[in-house]
Amino acid sequence: MDKKKAKKLEMRGWKIGDASDFLGLTQEESVYVDLKVALALKLRDQRKRKRLTQTALAQAIGSSQSRIAKMEAGDPTVSLDLLVKSLLTLGLTGKEIGETLIGGKNG
């Protein structure tokens, strides 16, 4: 199992249980994934709070529905940059983004 696949699987894991450390992930990799998951959850939360579809949000941030879905799923091909920019477009402040990171399960 290659590293990318392992990450993808771990990220999917949080849907069912908690984001736990997994096969072959170093400490940093694990925390990095946790940070991404925290932002991903926040994105979905904020989108739903605003009653936007993925398609509507995609338009707002100049992206596509599939990319929003991948963001929210924690797909390994989405960057922190895109997640952060999306949250900023949804109106979050830098402070709130920092708090989101602190709130997530990360060591």
Add this chain to the structure above:
Amino acid sequence: MDKKKAKKLEMRGWKIGDASDFLGLTQEESVYVDLKVALALKLRDQRKRKRLTQTALAQAIGSSQSRIAKMEAGDPTVSLDLLVKSLLTLGLTGKEIGETLIGGKNG
């Protein structure tokens, strides 16, 4: 002046004064830049605290001296991902990274 150049100039600005909003930057862009600057400053701070040269840090994170320099300078070609991964390698926790974002000048 294209947007990329404007960002680069703004990011350099913090060396002299404060990171201020600039020509043609939207609110989100401005906050995004501020977040990057906060991480960039933290990276330099942590590197110096550990008495590492840019070259030494580059080896530690599997990168190059020039990329470290660009990170610390807030160069627009460096991603949040690389900054965050670097800070994690330096031993920061997710909590500390969140606090770094909160600490920075961002609305």
Add this chain to the structure above:
DNA sequence: TGATTTTATGTCATATTCGACATTTCATCA
């Protein structure tokens, strides 16, 4: 139930970011 909307997943060409390298600028010190 079936129709309709929303979300998930896979792929692709393009754009962006990457490490590496060369070179320049800056700082430190003998």
Add this chain to the structure above:
DNA sequence: TGATGAAATGTCGAATATGACATAAAATCA
């Protein structure tokens, strides 16, 4: 002063992330 190590800057081909698109799967509702 010049020598030496560190940091800054520019450029490259390679690697990765991007929006777009097609389509499958799920959810919502009449």
